[in-house]
Amino acid sequence: MPETSRLTPVAVMILATLREGDMHTYELVRLLKERRDDRLVPLQKGTIYHTVARLERDGLLAEVGVDRDGNRPERTTYTLRDAGHRAVEEWVRAELPQIDRSTDFRVALSEAHNLERDEVIDLLDRRRALLVASLDEHRTGLDRAAERETPDQFLIELQRQAALLDAEIAWQDSLRARLDDRSLAWGIAEIPDHIKKKHRVSKETTP
Amino acid sequence: MPETSRLTPVAVMILATLREGDMHTYELVRLLKERRDDRLVPLQKGTIYHTVARLERDGLLAEVGVDRDGNRPERTTYTLRDAGHRAVEEWVRAELPQIDRSTDFRVALSEAHNLERDEVIDLLDRRRALLVASLDEHRTGLDRAAERETPDQFLIELQRQAALLDAEIAWQDSLRARLDDRSLAWGIAEIPDHIKKKHRVSKETTP
DNA sequence: GGGCGTATAGTCCATGTGGACTAGTCGACA
DNA sequence: TGTCGACTAGTCCACATGGACTATACGCCC
Numbered sequence: 001m002p003e004t005s006r007l008t009p010v011a012v013m014i015l016a017t018l019r020e021g022d023m024h025t026y027e028l029v030r031l032l033k034e035r036r037d038d039r040l041v042p043l044q045k046g047t048i049y050h051t052v053a054r055l056e057r058d059g060l061l062a063e064v065g066v067d068r069d070g071n072r073p074e075r076t077t078y079t080l081r082d083a084g085h086r087a088v089e090e091w092v093r094a095e096l097p098q099i100d101r102s103t104d105f106r107v108a109l110s111e112a113h114n115l116e117r118d119e120v121i122d123l124l125d126r127r128r129a130l131l132v133a134s135l136d137e138h139r140t141g142l143d144r145a146a147e148r149e150t151p152d153q154f155l156i157e158l159q160r161q162a163a164l165l166d167a168e169i170a171w172q173d174s175l176r177a178r179l180d181d182r183s184l185a186w187g188i189a190e191i192p193d194h195i196k197k198k199h200r201v202s203k204e205t206t207p
Numbered sequence: 208m209p210e211t212s213r214l215t216p217v218a219v220m221i222l223a224t225l226r227e228g229d230m231h232t233y234e235l236v237r238l239l240k241e242r243r244d245d246r247l248v249p250l251q252k253g254t255i256y257h258t259v260a261r262l263e264r265d266g267l268l269a270e271v272g273v274d275r276d277g278n279r280p281e282r283t284t285y286t287l288r289d290a291g292h293r294a295v296e297e298w299v300r301a302e303l304p305q306i307d308r309s310t311d312f313r314v315a316l317s318e319a320h321n322l323e324r325d326e327v328i329d330l331l332d333r334r335r336a337l338l339v340a341s342l343d344e345h346r347t348g349l350d351r352a353a354e355r356e357t358p359d360q361f362l363i364e365l366q367r368q369a370a371l372l373d374a375e376i377a378w379q380d381s382l383r384a385r386l387d388d389r390s391l392a393w394g395i396a397e398i399p400d401h402i403k404k405k406h407r408v409s410k411e412t413t414p
Numbered sequence: 415g416g417g418c419g420t421a422t423a424g425t426c427c428a429t430g431t432g433g434a435c436t437a438g439t440c441g442a443c444a
Numbered sequence: 445t446g447t448c449g450a451c452t453a454g455t456c457c458a459c460a461t462g463g464a465c466t467a468t469a470c471g472c473c474c
Contacts, residue, residue, distance in 0.1 A: 008430070026453050040364075044432050049454065051430085075453065102309065106364055113360040151392040152385075153320040157247075157313055160378055167374030171367055178359075185358040215460070233423050251462050256424070258460085282423065 007091050009041045009107040011051050015060060015080060015088045016111050022064055024075035025052050040106050052078060060084035089114055097126035099134060117186045121179050124172060131169050138162040214298050216248045216314040218258050222267060222287060222295045223318050229271055231282035232259050247313050259285060267291035296321055304333035306341060324393045328386050331379060338376050345369040 007015075017028060029048050037043065055061045056078065064079045092115055095101070095108035105127075112120050138161055145155055178184035214222075224235060236255050244250065262268045263285065271286045299322055302308070302315035312334075319327050345368055352362055385391035 005429085010431090024453085029453090039368075042432085045454080046433070046456085047431055054430090106368075109367065110364040112363065153391065153393050156319065156382065156391075157317040160316065160382075161246075161313075163378040164371065164374060167371060171370040175363065175367075184360065184363075186360050212459085217461090231423085236423090237421095249462085252424080253426085253463070254461055261459090 007087060008051065009104055010043065010047055011055055011060075012088060012091050012107055012111065013037055013041065013043075014048065014051055014055065015084050016114070018061060018078065018080040018084070019088075022077050022079040024067075024077045025049055026075055028052070040110065041103055055084070060087050093119075093123065096120065096123040097130070099127060099130045113186065113188055117179055121176060124176055124179075128169065128172055128176075131165060131172070135162060135165040135169065138165065214294060215258065216311055217250065217254055218262060219295060219298050219314055219318065220244055220248065220250075221255065221258055221262065222291050223321070225268060225285065225287040225291070226295075229284050229286040231274075231284045232256055233282055235259070247317065248310055262291070267294050300326075300330065303327065303330040304337070306334060306337045320393065320395055324386055328383060331383055331386075335376065335379055335383075338372055338379070342369060342372040342376065345372065 013032060014028060017023070017031060023031070025048060029043070029045055032038065032043050032048070052061070056063065059081060061078045061080050061084050064077050066074050066076050088111060092108045092111050095104045096112060096115075098105060115123075138158060142155060142158055142162065145158075175184075179186070220239060221235060224230070224238060230238070232255060236250070236252055239245065239250050239255070259268070263270065267288060268285045268291050269288050271284050273281050273283050295318060299315045299318050302311045303319060303322075305312060322330075345365055349362060349365055349369065352365075382391075386393070
């Protein structure tokens with residue numbers, strides 16, 4: 001809990017998934033892949049096992065027993081501790097207003113519903129300022145390059161980045177508007193059952 | 208040269224920079240940071256030293272002597288070998304048509320001028336197909352979510368990704384047009400001196 | 415001319431990641 | 445009934461990264 005040296009995106013996804021209920025690691029792996037969460041971050045089994053071990057060592061989650069399904073190998077089930085809950089929220093708070101690590105931002109956005117609407121608006125506003133500043137820098141960079149008659153082929157990536165920054169600002173503004181006028185639903189309570197954890201292990205072995 | 212287990216973006220940037228002339232590692236570090244190439248990838252000194260060592264071990268670059276500036280510490284100068292040249296080109300060829308690793312793509316785009324214009328057009332066309340396919344997947348994903356009445360707050364990241372994919376396709380189309388009608392300069396020969404390596408070490412110590 | 419900060423040039427270790435490997439089990443098919 | 449492939453559950457090692465640390469030298473201010 002005390003300054004857990006910055007969580008990785010994988011760690012956050014694991015913690016967030018455990019909010020839906022206790023699980024063993026293999027189920028985590030299956031669930032995350034099935035939901036195509038590897039769209040955000042490459043999810044390798046090795047990484048997930050390691051990360052779970054680290055999270056336990058750091059007290060963000062705890063073992064809640066070992067069960068066994070038929071004659072399959074044993075598996076250790078984990079539960080999210082309070083510190084884990086808080087860690088997710090703090091992480092989102094830290095990553096949402098930031099523009100440098102794009103995958104971190106995407107994960108933070110996916111988990112933004114863990115914070116209150118107004119706080120998210122505030123964090124996104126801060127991010128917007130950074131986006132605008134960055135776009136400005138890119139544009140002055142391009143202007144200076146034009147003065148020096150730098151050939152185009154060395155500016156392509158810069159131009160692309162400027163275009164994408166522009167699109168991102170536009171998109172974020174539309175999101176902000178929907179958050180603001182309440183046309184976008186919010187909160188963690190309203191999750192319909194059928195989109196929650198699918199393929200929950202059908203039979204529980206412990207009584 | 209034999210399947211150098213996938214170069215990292217940092218490695219490619221180092222190799223590409225060495226095309227401009229032999230350098231010692233510290234100069235690489237300085238030059239890359241001065242050019243703000245850490246805009247693409249975080250560039251840490253440790254990483255760069257390690258990477259140079261690996262590249263030498265793998266035969267992509269070679270030591271060309273140790274020099275010394277006044278009483279400063281010795282420094283080892285490296286030169287790009289043929290295999291290194293080829294490796295950059297092959298890497299760009301592999302990463303340019305791809306959509307999963309976005310920083311790899313950005314680096315590939317920055318170094319695209321190492322390939323011929325027509326080949327780049329071809330690679331980008333292949334990438335476009337993937338972008339369209341991905342956008343489609345995102346849209347059907349959103350449609351299915353709408354049918355199931357999944358609350359908005361769980362779709363934000365998906366919506367953003369769709370918006371950005373759209374912007375990216377538009378941008379890439381404009382690039383393709385400029386490549387096609389030759390309104391965009393191309394080739395590696397046309398680099399004006401003043402945008403090449405700045406702050407070259409003023410005095411060479413070896414005769 | 416003594417001291418302080420910054421530049422030079424690099425090493426080293428803790429941490430993270432990914433792919434290969436192990437090893438048993440279940441279902442299906444021939 | 446044997447075996448072939450896919451699933452379950454996990455371990456292990458090589459590699460990559462980043463930050464802290466070292467150590468000397470130069471410039472500059474007072």
